[in-house]
Amino acid sequence: MSPLQSLPPLRPITEENPYKIVFVCLGNICRSPTGEGVMQHLINENGFQNYFEIDSAGTSAWHEGEPANSKSRSVAESHGVKLLSRARQFEKRDFEHFDLIIAMDLENKKNLLALAGTEDHKEKVQLLRNYDDTPEDGQVPDPYYGGLSGFENVFQIVQRSCKALFEKLKPQISP
Numbered sequence: 001m002s003p004l005q006s007l008p009p010l011r012p013i014t015e016e017n018p019y020k021i022v023f024v025c026l027g028n029i030c031r032s033p034t035g036e037g038v039m040q041h042l043i044n045e046n047g048f049q050n051y052f053e054i055d056s057a058g059t060s061a062w063h064e065g066e067p068a069n070s071k072s073r074s075v076a077e078s079h080g081v082k083l084l085s086r087a088r089q090f091e092k093r094d095f096e097h098f099d100l101i102i103a104m105d106l107e108n109k110k111n112l113l114a115l116a117g118t119e120d121h122k123e124k125v126q127l128l129r130n131y132d133d134t135p136e137d138g139q140v141p142d143p144y145y146g147g148l149s150g151f152e153n154v155f156q157i158v159q160r161s162c163k164a165l166f167e168k169l170k171p172q173i174s175p
Contacts, residue, residue, distance in 0.1 A: 008100060008124045012174040013051050019169060020053040022094060023128070024112060025104040028058030028087035031140050031154055032104060033068035035128060037076050037083040038155075038162045046166075051173050055098070057090035059111040064088055069144070075151045079159070095121040102128045102165075105139040131164040132157060 013019040023035030036056035043052045058064075067073070068083040076083050092115055094101070101124045103109035109127055116122045129135040140157050143150035 007126070007168060010169075010172050011099075013169065013172045014174050015050045018051050018053050019100070019172070020098045021055070021100045021102060022090070022098045023054075023056040023102045023104065024059060024090050024108055025056075025140075026058055026060055026108060026142070027063045027144075028056055028085075028089070029063045029066055029069045030072045030142065030144055030151070031158070032056035032058065033083045033085045033087075034072050034076060034155060034158045035102060035104065035162065036085050037068075037081045038158050039166065041081045042162055042166045046170075048173060056085050057088050057094065059090055059108050061089040069151075071143070071148055071151045072154075075148065075155045079155060090115070092117065095124065098124065101125045104128055105142070128158065128161045128165075130161075131168065132161040133164065134160075 021039060023032040025031040033056050036054050040054045043049055043054065064087050066087045068085060073083045095116060101112060103112055103125060109125055112125045113122055116125065127138050128140055129138045140154055141150065143154045
């Protein structure tokens with residue numbers, strides 16, 4: 001299945017009705033804030049900041065209120081991307097608010113699907129690597145216990161996947 005086919009139903013993206021995406025990992029301090037930061041950076045670079053709302057969350061509340069991991073921030077900043085979010089836990093009401101819910105790995109996708117109340121909610125849950133031209137096992141690895149090279153690897157995966165996702169969404173933008 002192509003990534004475009006796996007997207008929830010697309011609609012025109014306007015300033016009045018921005019497209020809302022949330023990136024989700026376990027603790028919301030490494031992978032999902034990187035997704036949020038990279039996607040927001042791409043959107044800003046292209047001048048579409050009024051057409052999107054980007055956020056991140058974790059399936060756990062372990063790090064609620066904390067900034068992104070210092071290694072994630074350092075690697076992102078070395079690529080000109082700022083990670084400004086604070087960790088929060090994904091909530092059931094997020095299914096109603098967001099158009100697309102991006103899980104970073106299979107375990108978090110499973111947790112999100114278990115929390116989903118309807119088929120429409122479940123359809124919104126996608127893996128980020130659905131948009132990666134080299135998806136391997138479909139998961140963004142957790143760099144938390146690894147060295148700096150693991151964080152760089154995650155950044156590269158996230159950047160590549162977010163660029164491809166953004167390209168899939170761009171034709172829907174109605175200035």
